Amino acid sequence: MNRKQVLNNATLAIQNEKIIFIGKNPPANMSAETKINARGKVALPGLVNCHTHVPMTLFRGLAEDQPLNDWLKQTMWPLEAKLRSQHVYAGALLGCLEMIKGGTTCFADMYFHEDKVAAAVEKSGLRGVLAEGIIEGNDERRGMRLFQKSVDFVRDFNGHADGRVSVMLAPHSAYNCSAELLSRIGEEASKLKVGVHIHLSESDVMFRELKKKLGVSEVQFLDGIGFFNNHVLAAHCIRLSKSDMQILARHAAGVAYVPVSNMKLGLGIAKAKSLIDLGVNVGFGTDGPASNNSLDMFETMKTGALLQKLLYENPTVLSAFETLQMATLNGAKALGIDKHVGSLEVGKKADIILVDLSKPHLKPLHDVCASLVYSAHASDVDTTIVNGQVLMENRHVMTLDEEAVMEDADRALSGLL
């Protein structure tokens, strides 16, 4: 199937968790238990959010318009120190609800108490590529303890929730983990055959500071310890040299481009176009809602595409179609699961959304891709299907009680503050 094709008046059939037919004329002997009429709507692959910390949905709007250091030290870190698994679960479930309503079917997450994020994935019906975060700081024992937790999480949760959970290891960053620990994590990832999710080059300042400390760039340093021999999912990548980018391309690393959060914290713009031109696979991430303040992949697509046009002073950069592909297939590839999801193809898992295009802000409808990227909102998603299960239809969420999820989150936050 031509991946660029927009099919009109077509049928898509799902059996169990998979897509079994797409086209104009379904076989005569094909019957369906459940039918969804998609008149006036467009079906597309569910959106893939390549970088977030979904439990931080609980912290949305808590500390606004502050310098990064104050935000971290005065609000986020003290709160995170008090965080228990019930808070993580409440925040993660609220985030999952928001994602279902916004057409995100899969997300890559890194946080603490990640077993509770897995529980939220199980309950909500979403797909997640999850990892328990490893922050060493200057505390070697803490590093080893969290490393062990991250490894345990991989062992315990790979394939969880009917295969909707897959796993990675997740060292926070090269500035928060020692070379020794990063090497061990890399080796362990190879043994376990899992990817590694890491923050990379989050700002110009960090790029310069790390280069001074390490003598080489962050990417060169990680390359030197063989870190990229694993499948690496690198979030942010705001400041990279051309040779850094070439290293990422050579090792087929995936990059999560996180435009909205990076803007909000004033950190900079990843050169997504240059990365793509050099052969790096780039998907989109929202980051946690504490610094975004949303998990909205429609907003991220538009802002991300426009920001590249601005950066390169060229409106042809990141076309609407390329942007959609980054938010779906390329995202799945960055997460190492593109064999199973990321496009509408027979044999792939049925992770599908329907977007209602019959609204004033989407009219006239001339170019479906442009409409989806430049005009549609999260609230235009009508139906969300993951692994063949309908999680939302006509904006009614089936798997979660919306009111209860919102109340539980309010209660969990009140308990923390």
Added chain:
Amino acid sequence: MNRKQVLNNATLAIQNEKIIFIGKNPPANMSAETKINARGKVALPGLVNCHTHVPMTLFRGLAEDQPLNDWLKQTMWPLEAKLRSQHVYAGALLGCLEMIKGGTTCFADMYFHEDKVAAAVEKSGLRGVLAEGIIEGNDERRGMRLFQKSVDFVRDFNGHADGRVSVMLAPHSAYNCSAELLSRIGEEASKLKVGVHIHLSESDVMFRELKKKLGVSEVQFLDGIGFFNNHVLAAHCIRLSKSDMQILARHAAGVAYVPVSNMKLGLGIAKAKSLIDLGVNVGFGTDGPASNNSLDMFETMKTGALLQKLLYENPTVLSAFETLQMATLNGAKALGIDKHVGSLEVGKKADIILVDLSKPHLKPLHDVCASLVYSAHASDVDTTIVNGQVLMENRHVMTLDEEAVMEDADRALSGLL
């Protein structure tokens, strides 16, 4: 009343077109014909869009991801040459519908057949500061003809639709109108006591080219011919020197900061923070939907605020409250109508929106201003009131038949293509 105040459990009363009470304890003798229960919602001044070409809603998505010159020469100009008043009306009405549904209560517009935009304002119930555009190019007679039309429009439509229409003159730009014509327009605006809406410094390239041609900067040139002795609404202002900014400040010009369209066309970022710091009044504009592709002021607020944080590498720049103020009171000021609208105050016209905050992507609700700017969408607007008339309640639009407006726009576009 403290304009920064968020009142909880308060009452707001409207009589005829005005706000007559805001507070906790309405007088005992106050009764109401109609009551709107705003539980779980927040009331705020209607959003003011300071720069658009609303008939271009008809061209949404028509020519995407193209270089500016191709976009103009291959698509927009040929289409505009064929444009008749019925197309303008259909496009304007669709745009008005989108604005009502997105919480915009007032917009500043510049286009051709502007009488049809006035008709759309009259029909939809919105408020508009409208102007017939004047493009001279190298054709002096055309310039004079359009100038006369612009003056006629001012005479015929000032105060139209129960005062919801106010008017300006609108020379397209200093690169599309001669010094002589701009001088005449300035003098006529003084006589007529109306403002002047103009595109100013739309890109770095234009800034440099005009400076070369004029010998001085665009702003210095306009200042030299006394143009700023009128109330000027200047759209874009991407590239200005500090002394340009000081000229705008000295003359109390209003600036429409147009972040989304400027990004999409790869043109640059207006230094809104520097303008504000120098005392210039800055509001937000969306530009026409052909280059945005939306009239969404919520999106514009978030993108505009984040873009300034990015530009100044400082997350404290443009706080959520300042951003809201730009989108309401400062916008009204830029349009010269802040005595009547732009804030919720007794005696002002009742241009009010209610935003539903009881949704997953707005929870937990910790900071109402941050919620509105960083997390809310156009689709969260529940109720839109202009001049005391309810245009939308529970997302049901009262003044327009949504289906008919969308169908008419489709038909008008088909006729053009």
